[in-house]
Amino acid sequence: MPNQRLRDSLLRNGFDLTQVARATGVDPKTVERWINLNRTPYPRHRRAIAAMVRESETYLWPDAIAPDAKKEIxxxxxxxxxxxxxxxxxxxxxxxxxxxxxxxxxxxxxxxxxxxxxxxxxxxxxxxxxxxxxxxxxxxxxxxxxxxxxxxxxxxxxxxxxxxxxxxxxxxxxxxxxxxxxxxxxxxxxxxxxxxxxxxxxxxxxxxxxxxxxxxxxxxxxxxxxxxxxxxxxxxxxxxxxxxxxx
Structure with a gap:
């Protein structure tokens, strides 16, 4: 199932695969997998994307952060x-x-x-x-x-x-x-x-x-x-x- 929150956030802010790839230092195919296959990026990539679209990591990837860490944040x-x-x-x-x-x-x-x-x-x-x-x-x-x-x-x-x-x-x-x-x-x-x-x-x-x-x-x-x-x-x-x- 695609990551619809990530897809919508990128579209709403006018970012395409190439721009996200450049900002995170990965291949556009990797970005495509994050979106279409709902793959979870590494923490540094999540932070970069969240800053780009002005959304939280929790919103874009609800299951990416461990419960104990989420509680402290x-x-x-x-x-x-x-x-x-x-x-x-x-x-x-x-x-x-x-x-x-x-x-x-x-x-x-x-x-x-x-x-x-x-x-x-x-x-x-x-x-x-x-x-x-x-x-x-x-x-x-x-x-x-x-x-x-x-x-x-x-x-x-x-x-x-x-x-x-x-x-x-x-x-x-x-x-x-x-x-x-x-x-x-x-x-x-x-x-x-x-x-x-x-x-x-x-x-x-x-x-x-x-x-x-x-x-x-x-x-x-x-x-x-x-x-x-x-x-x-x-x-x-x-x-x-x-x-x-x-x-």
Whole structure:
């Protein structure tokens, strides 16, 4: 069976067999076997390819790294743990947005706290014009999942849905000008995810607490680690099932 993840990553980044062969110092036929026969490259070759396509070794070759080694790498992916979302320094949010060069992906129900930043729309528009892909996933305000979460937070059944509608109105200009793609989801949201290239802020959801009072993990992707990839794949799964908002 071909290594479809490797094939897709190379195609997405515009690399052919000759370029990969040159970067890794092997014959193009060897690269072809890595792709078509799912052969596992040596570690130095895996690292080189992972850097080229900006993916982790774990994503491209899930079984290549021993479980014990993967466990140790994963521990190192956690940069910081904050007891509450409001404990995350504003400077860190600004830094992560500013440093993003390829990808800003956000999975939330409403994320209404983001609208407190009066320059956010302007900043995201500038990032998009610089080539950053921006994807925003908000809850479907008509969904039972949003209503249930609103009740669990103790703020009333319709309150969170109203916040979602306000957030959609706030971000709508980005969608209308093509600076961001926005979708609405109907998932039970266990975590809010804020991705900036190879860094994540994961706001865990705790029953009975508003998201602002729940912990946040700052995670930085390391080649061979599992933690970043787990949340990245979770985002993609929700994105694939989500629909454009009904403005």
């Amino acid at each position: 994963t521990k190192s992916e956690v940069v910081q743990v904050y007891p509450h979302r409001h404990s995350v320094p504003q400077e860190l949010w600004a830094q992560l947005i500013d440093q993003a060069r390829m990808n800003i992906s956000i999975l939330i129900y409403s994320g209404i706290f983001l609208t407190d930043n009066p320059s956010l729309i302007k900043t995201l528009r500038s990032k998009a014009e610089a080539g950053v892909k921006i994807r925003l996933l908000l809850g479907d305000p008509a969904s039972r999942e949003v209503a249930r979460r609103s009740e669990e937070e103790g703020i009333g059944r319709g309150t969170l849905a109203a916040k979602v509608r306000n957030a959609l109105a706030y971000f709508r200009p980005l969608a209308e000008t093509g600076h961001a793609e926005i979708r609405c989801h109907r998932t039970t949201l266990y975590n809010s995810i804020y991705r900036f290239d190879d860094e994540l802020l994961v706001n865990t959801h705790v029953h009975g607490f508003m998201a602002a009072h729940a912990p946040v993990l700052h995670i930085r992707r390391l080649s061979g680690g599992d933690l970043f990839e787990t949340y990245a794949e979770s985002f993609q799964g929700v994105w694939d099932d989500a629909k454009p908002p009904k403005w």
